Amino acid sequence: MSKFLFPPSIPSRPTYGVLERRDGIFHIIIAEDEGAEAIIDFVESDKKFLNKAHIIFVATKSGEKYVSRLKSLASAQFYVGPSYSASVQRLQKVLEAAKMGSQFYLTGTEGFMGQAQNEIMKAGFPHTAIQTEHRGSVARRMQCVHCKGITEDVITDPFVCGHCGLNLFVRDHYSRRLAAYQGVRVDAEDFGNVPEPVELYT
Amino acid sequence: MTAAPQKVEPGVDIIPALVDKITKVNELVTRFEFKRIDGKDFPVFSAGSHTVIEMKDGDRTIRNPYSLMSDPEDGSKYAISVRRDDVGRGGSLFLHKKIQVGDKVNLTYPLNLFSLDLRARKHLFFAGGIGITPFLSMIMQLESLVGSWELHYATQTEELASYGEELKNKYPKKVNQYFDDADQAILLQKLLTTQPIGTHIYVCGPAGMIKWVTSTAKNVGWPNANVHSEEFLAPKPGKSFQVRLCKSDLTIEVGENESLLEAMEREGVNAPFSCRGGACGQCETEIVELDGEIIHRDHWLDSEEQDSGTKIMPCVSRFLGNSLVINR
Amino acid sequence: MTIQFNNETFRDDYSFWNSDWAIKRFPFPFHQDSYMYAVNMEMHKGGPAGSVYEKRFDVDEHYVSEMKDRALVLDEDPLRCQSLPHMTLAGWDLLELIMVSKSEDYPDLFELHRDGSIWRWINKPMGIDDTFTFMDETTLPYGPMEYITRQAQGDYVILDQRDEMLWMDAGMVTTQADWSLDFDIGMNFFEWHAPVPLAHEMGIFKRALKFLLNVKQSAPARRLNWTMTVNPLLDSSPENYDKWGIQKTTLTPENIGSKQHLRVELQTFFRLPRSNALVFPIRCYLISFKDLVTIPKWGRRLHRVVRDLPVELATYKGFIDNRPLMLEYLEKFDDGLSTSPGVWPDRDTEPPLKS
Numbered sequence: 001m002s003k004f005l006f007p008p009s010i011p012s013r014p015t016y017g018v019l020e021r022r023d024g025i026f027h028i029i030i031a032e033d034e035g036a037e038a039i040i041d042f043v044e045s046d047k048k049f050l051n052k053a054h055i056i057f058v059a060t061k062s063g064e065k066y067v068s069r070l071k072s073l074a075s076a077q078f079y080v081g082p083s084y085s086a087s088v089q090r091l092q093k094v095l096e097a098a099k100m101g102s103q104f105y106l107t108g109t110e111g112f113m114g115q116a117q118n119e120i121m122k123a124g125f126p127h128t129a130i131q132t133e134h135r136g137s138v139a140r141r142m143q144c145v146h147c148k149g150i151t152e153d154v155i156t157d158p159f160v161c162g163h164c165g166l167n168l169f170v171r172d173h174y175s176r177r178l179a180a181y182q183g184v185r186v187d188a189e190d191f192g193n194v195p196e197p198v199e200l201y202t
Numbered sequence: 203m204t205a206a207p208q209k210v211e212p213g214v215d216i217i218p219a220l221v222d223k224i225t226k227v228n229e230l231v232t233r234f235e236f237k238r239i240d241g242k243d244f245p246v247f248s249a250g251s252h253t254v255i256e257m258k259d260g261d262r263t264i265r266n267p268y269s270l271m272s273d274p275e276d277g278s279k280y281a282i283s284v285r286r287d288d289v290g291r292g293g294s295l296f297l298h299k300k301i302q303v304g305d306k307v308n309l310t311y312p313l314n315l316f317s318l319d320l321r322a323r324k325h326l327f328f329a330g331g332i333g334i335t336p337f338l339s340m341i342m343q344l345e346s347l348v349g350s351w352e353l354h355y356a357t358q359t360e361e362l363a364s365y366g367e368e369l370k371n372k373y374p375k376k377v378n379q380y381f382d383d384a385d386q387a388i389l390l391q392k393l394l395t396t397q398p399i400g401t402h403i404y405v406c407g408p409a410g411m412i413k414w415v416t417s418t419a420k421n422v423g424w425p426n427a428n429v430h431s432e433e434f435l436a437p438k439p440g441k442s443f444q445v446r447l448c449k450s451d452l453t454i455e456v457g458e459n460e461s462l463l464e465a466m467e468r469e470g471v472n473a474p475f476s477c478r479g480g481a482c483g484q485c486e487t488e489i490v491e492l493d494g495e496i497i498h499r500d501h502w503l504d505s506e507e508q509d510s511g512t513k514i515m516p517c518v519s520r521f522l523g524n525s526l527v528i529n530r
Numbered sequence: 531m532t533i534q535f536n537n538e539t540f541r542d543d544y545s546f547w548n549s550d551w552a553i554k555r556f557p558f559p560f561h562q563d564s565y566m567y568a569v570n571m572e573m574h575k576g577g578p579a580g581s582v583y584e585k586r587f588d589v590d591e592h593y594v595s596e597m598k599d600r601a602l603v604l605d606e607d608p609l610r611c612q613s614l615p616h617m618t619l620a621g622w623d624l625l626e627l628i629m630v631s632k633s634e635d636y637p638d639l640f641e642l643h644r645d646g647s648i649w650r651w652i653n654k655p656m657g658i659d660d661t662f663t664f665m666d667e668t669t670l671p672y673g674p675m676e677y678i679t680r681q682a683q684g685d686y687v688i689l690d691q692r693d694e695m696l697w698m699d700a701g702m703v704t705t706q707a708d709w710s711l712d713f714d715i716g717m718n719f720f721e722w723h724a725p726v727p728l729a730h731e732m733g734i735f736k737r738a739l740k741f742l743l744n745v746k747q748s749a750p751a752r753r754l755n756w757t758m759t760v761n762p763l764l765d766s767s768p769e770n771y772d773k774w775g776i777q778k779t780t781l782t783p784e785n786i787g788s789k790q791h792l793r794v795e796l797q798t799f800f801r802l803p804r805s806n807a808l809v810f811p812i813r814c815y816l817i818s819f820k821d822l823v824t825i826p827k828w829g830r831r832l833h834r835v836v837r838d839l840p841v842e843l844a845t846y847k848g849f850i851d852n853r854p855l856m857l858e859y860l861e862k863f864d865d866g867l868s869t870s871p872g873v874w875p876d877r878d879t880e881p882p883l884k885s
Contacts, residue, residue, distance in 0.1 A: 012717060012724035024423030025395050100397040101423040124323050124400020129425030145710055145768045148609070166772060173725055177716040184768055188775030189851070215748035245747055248806035274804065311748040314806045319692055320616035343804075346665075347619065427693050476744060484744055 004138050007201065013172045014110070016134040021046060024103035027053040028094060029075075030116045032084070032108025034136040036066035039107065042133075043073060050075045054094065058087050058112065084112055088119065095123040107133040111141035111152060114179025127176060138201060143180040144168055150180050156197035158186040167194045216256065216308040217244065222279060224303055231332060231364045232298055233283045235272075236309060243277025244309075249343035250336045250404075250432070251312035253280065254478055257305075259296050263467065266293035267479055269336040269406075269432075270312060274343050280309060283364060285332035292459075315481050316406065316432035318343065323400030325351040328388065328415050330407020334364060336432060337406065341369070354388050356380040356411070390415065394422045404430045437461035437478075438499060440520045446527040447471060448490055462516035466530060473516065473530055480518035487514050487528050494523010532638070535594040535655060541602075546762035548821055552591055556817050557582045557794045558825075558873045559754040563834040565843075567729045569737045574752035574798050582796060583752070586631035587682055588813065589639065594655050596683050596705070596764065603704040603765050604680075609712040610767075611676050613688075613700035620688045620700060621675030622665055623802035624809050628678045653681055675700055684796075684813030687711075689719075689742075691806055696742060698722055699807075705764040705814045707757045707793060708771065708848065727842040745808060747801045755795040755812075758849040758856075762791055762816045781852055786859045787820035790852070792832065819859060825875045826883050829863030836860060 006015070019042040021027075027049060031039050036057060043050060054077040057070055067080055081087030104120050106113040113132050121127050139153040142161075149163025157170035161183065168183030175182070187193050223235040238244060251274075252267045272281035287294040301307075316336055318325060325344060327337045334355055344351045353376060357363040360381050370377045380386040394403075403424070405415040412431045419429050439459045446453045447466065456465040463485055466473045476484035480500030489496070489512050498508045500515035507513050514521075514528065538546045548556070577583025582590075603610055613621055629651055633642035641652040647664045658681065662669040670677045679686045679702035688700040696719045703711035714722045719739050720730070729735060745751055759766055760778045781789055796813040823829035836844075836856055844850045865884035870876055 010724035011730060012721040022423065023421055095399055098399050099395060100399060100401050100428065101395050102399070103423055120399075124321065124398075126425050126427035128427055143713065145713060146770075146772050148712070171725075173713070175713050175717070178713065182710070182713055182768075185772040185775065188772050189779055191776065215746075246803040247747075248804055251806075311746050312803075313746060317691070317806045320619065320690075320805070321614075476746070482744055483740055 004134060004201075006134070006138075009172045012174050014114070014132075014174055014176070016113075016132045018042070019105050019107060019131050019133045021049050022103045022131075025052065025099060025101035027103050027105065028056070028098065029053060029105040029107075030056045030058075030091065031106070032058045032060055032112040032136065033062040033066070035107030035112075035133070036062070036070055038133045038135050039105075040069065040073070042105075045073070052076060055079070056081070056087060056091060056094070058082075058084055058108070060084065060112070084115060088115075091116065091119050095119060098123070104130045105133075106130060107135050109136045109139065110134065111139070111179065114141065114176070117176065118179050121176075140170065140200065141180040142168065142170065142183040143175070143178050144183050146185060150178070151183070154183075154200075156199055158194060158197055159183070170200065215311055217311065219280070219307055219309050221301055221303050221305045221307065224301070227283060227364045228362055230286050230362060231283050232286070233271075233281060234297065234301070235279045235281045236307065237279055239306070244280050245311060246277060247274050247312035247339075248314050248317055249274055249340040250316040250318060251314040251339075252316075252336075252477075253282070253312055254310040254476075255282070256308040256310075257293075257296060257301065259292070259300065264293045264296055265464075265478055267477060269316075269339075271335040271338040274339055275346070283332065283335050310476075313477055313482065315477060316404070316430060318349075318404075319402045319428075319430070320347075320349075321400075322402040322428075323350065323398060324402070325349060326393070326397060326401055326403045327351060327353040327355075328403065328405040328407070328411070329353065329355045330405075330411035331357055331362070332364070333405075333407030333411070334366075335406075337404070338365060338369075340404070341373070352376050352378075354378045354380065354393070356382070356386075356388055356407070358382045360384075390418050391422070394419055394424065402428045402430065406432045409433055437464075437480075437518045440497065441522065443521045443523075443526070445521065446491075446525070447530045448527050449530050456520070461518060462514070462520065466516065471530055475517055478517045480515055483515075485515055485517045487516055487530060488512065489514055489526065490529050491525060491527035492523075493525045494521060496521055496526075533589065533591055533593070533655075536591045538592070538595045540595070540599045540762055540764040544761050544763070546592070546595075546816065548817055549591055553817065553821050553824065554875075555581055555590075556822070557754060557796050557815055558822075558828050558875075559756045559794050560831050560835050561873050562871060563831055563869060564838050565835045566840075567732060567734050569734055569741065570753045571738070571741055571751050571799075572753065574750040574800075582813075582815065585635040586750075586798075587628060587635070587811070588796070589632070589636055589683065593683055597656060597681060599764055600680060600702075600704045607769060610704050610769075611679070611702045612711060612715050613673060613675055614715065617675075617688055617690065617700035617805070617807070618667070618673065620690070620802050620805035620807035620809070621673055623804050623807065624686065624688060625674040625678040626664070627800060627802065627809070628682050632682075656681055676702060682811075684811050687810040687812065688802070689808045689810055691743065691808060694743065695719060696739065696808060704767075706767055706812070707759070707795070707814075708766055708768055710768045713768075725846070727846050728840070742799060742808060745799050745801050747803055750798060750800040752796060752798045755797055757793050757795075757847045758852075759791045759793045759816065760789055760852070762818070764814060764816075778848070778852060781855050783855065783858060786855055787823075788818050790819045790856060790859075791816045792819070792822055819856075823860075823863040826863075827869050827875050827880050829860070829883070830865065830867060831869050833857065833860035833864035 053075040055075045056079050058081045106116050139155045142151045142154045144161040147164035151162035158167050167186045169186040171182040173182045218239045219236040222237040225233045252269045254267045256265045268282035284294050284297050286298045329337050366379050405412050442458050450471050454469050456462050476482045483502045492511045497520040499518040582588045629642045632640040639654050643650040649664050650661045652659050685703045685705050689696040690699040701711045794815045798811045800809050
């Protein structure tokens with residue numbers, strides 16, 4: 001899937017940009033699946049930049065598709081992980097050792113970027129200075145406001161909470177801390193009246 | 203307005219005080235300690251705060267902001283240190299030459315435009331000359347909170363390093379001093395590239411030093427949110443100009459060595475203010491008519507607002523041209 | 531000041547009630563016959579004697595029961611009270627502010643004795659007598675913010691001030707009008723207000739932010755906000771919406787007078803000294819339609835406000851579906867006579883309802 005244009009929405013809904021190289025002592029690039037294409041775009045085979053770059057690539061769904069191309073960029077460090085949760089420890093270690101003056105670049109799905117952003121923020125880096133570019137699926141991470149469970153990969157509105165089973169409608173209100181959008185019971189005022197699920201952004 | 207409206211008074215609440223102690227720190231710097239006239243404790247404040255001191259020099263009222271250097275938890279006194287400025291508008295000279303123990307002054311409630319970011323893993327301080335003052339209270343607050351800090355303090359000479367010796371003796375591992383006359387300079391590039399994620403830097407001192415530290419940080423790749431600076435913009439003198447105050451139905455003359463805010467106050471016009479240094483926005487005033495150019499010297503209005511010619515910050519900005527009418 | 535504290539509930543059997551005293555001092559929010567957003571800030575430095583504006587933290591007959599309800603909410607859901615790690619200092623600031631204010635404003639009910647950093651706090655209505663060391667968390671049963679807000683009516687949000695912005699970094703939120711602290715904690719001023727319709731485009735929040743960034747220790751501020759609640763339910767949280775939402779559908783022409791409540795928030799803003807944070811107390815007052823219309827001016831005005839409120843606001847405030855029923859009830863109390871500007875009832879001069 002190529003670049004998606006998210007419709008304008010409320011101020012708490014995150015917006016994403018286009019990655020560009022910045023001045024910094026080190027560059028930490030964290031990408032998922034189609035995000036590899038964004039890396040290739042913005043890095044532009046800049047040897048000087050790549051010599052100070054660490055690419056953490058999570059091939060959640062794309063298998064081997066992008067690996068050799070990314071490897072050939074010959075960045076200072078390169079890691080391929082099978083999932084976000086398997087890669088998070090490596091990210092935490094990298095953040096422990098990183099110095100101020102490092103730049104952060106995130107690209108992939110909203111949920112992926114949101115969670116990686118959280119780790120970087122926890123280390124003490126402001127979210128306003130972390131670059132993000134959306135690539136790939138537009139599915140959302142949703143938090144059920146009632147049971148607090150997070151349901152991944154939500155693509156319809158309403159949807160069923162993967163934890164407590166309530167039917168929830170999808171809000172654009174987003175929490176950076178939870179890296180998730182808010183889901184609220186859709187039939188709270190009329191039990192059982194659940195509208196037909198519609199795909200997001202149609 | 204809804205219920206029980208209480209008018210927003212211009213300016214801020216003030217605390218009547220008197221000068222309790224004057225101590226010469228070195229050739230250029232003198233410390234002043236104040237006590238409240240009513241005997242109560244001064245309000246507790248957050249480190250980095252300043253107060254605006256209102257003093258009377260004959261029939262002229264001087265109002266200058268100074269960082270509070272005293273212990274934030276010690277309400278028995280407020281302390282400031284002032285560097286003598288022979289070419290300025292006279293505030294510091296008045297303090298150095300004329301004020302005496304027992305003299306009455308008014309102090310504003312503390313206002314903080316240079317606060318610690320308490321989320322920081324480490325606080326890195328850069329002080330130049332008299333810029334050491336806010337860091338004195340910050341160090342006290344951080345020590346009581348068990349926070350991590352480090353100070354790099356540059357002065358022309360060792361003698362002029364106010365409080366340098368006591369700080370160095372008390373915190374030998376955290377305090378680093380640099381003297382121009384011994385050719386010592388802060389190794390800024392090295393320092394800025396070796397800090398762990400979560401470090402915040404704070405710089406206070408002459409404009410040149412602030413520019414040097416903030417631009418080096420930017421070039422190295424520091425995010426703006428982790429870089430904090432405070433510079434007291436004393437209103438710079440300029441050509442005198444005339445202003446019409448349409449609400450007060452007055453036309454006033456702003457002299458070379460006074461700000462528009464001071465001129466209004468001199469004329470008895472109740473104009474709101476707070477920091478008096480172009481940073482907090484409280485004195486923002488609507489321009490009703492403009493035939494000429496506003497010389498914006500503030501840090502408050504954005505460039506669009508400045509270019510629009512609809513707003514002016516009277517505490518620091520000036521005017522050049524044929525006519526200016528403002529809504530005061 | 532002797533207050534007779536009610537023994538009442540804000541859930542289940544909803545035994546909540548307002549005495550005549552409470553009705554007369556209710557913070558009616560409408561100063562004209564229509565409503566639109568405004569940055570309606572004013573100084574919080576006293577008000578008419580006996581009014582809800584007089585004291586820094588108003589205590590009324592609902593105090594003890596409200597605190598019981600808060601304790602129940604927290605037992606069920608501890609996530610209603612959270613404080614990000616850097617906000618503990620602000621929590622101490624808030625504890626000091628509330629203890630000093632209440633002990634000075636209500637000396638018959640609260641006492642604060644300080645001997646250096648050893649403090650003794652006596653809360654007579656709640657039967658509390660605790661001695662602790664200021665700034666030492668280990669000497670209190672809860673963190674400072676939680677400790678003191680378990681004893682103070684209304685919600686409390688503490689905003690860290692950084693980068694010319696306010697950040698919701700701590701709070702005790704159990705009497706909210708449908709927003710989640712757990713979700714919103716960490717957001718900035720524009721982000722947590724994101725769901726409010728129309729206000730952003732009006733520049734309301736930009737102006738409000740500028741004002742709030744400059745609130746000083748010596749000059750707290752206040753404003754009013756309002757919404758509607760069916761039943762005197764304090765905990766109208768999104769967390770429990772799946773349970774209370776259905777109550778909105780139980781209104782009938784017979785019960786609406788006693789079930790439908792106007793909910794007014796007295797919001798205040800205090801600068802906190804050591805942390806430079808801003809505390810935002812949100813004090814909730816409830817009044818049933820039946821009680822409200824006993825003040826003729828308020829009855830007339832409420833009808834007009836509800837009738838003419840833009841659809842987006844009525845929807846956002848959650849009563850768009852019940853509006854027709856509300857108007858059917860309220861129009862009985864609007865005889866078309868003009869109402870004076872301002873919120874106060876004109877007890878001596880205004881005409882009674884024309885039948």
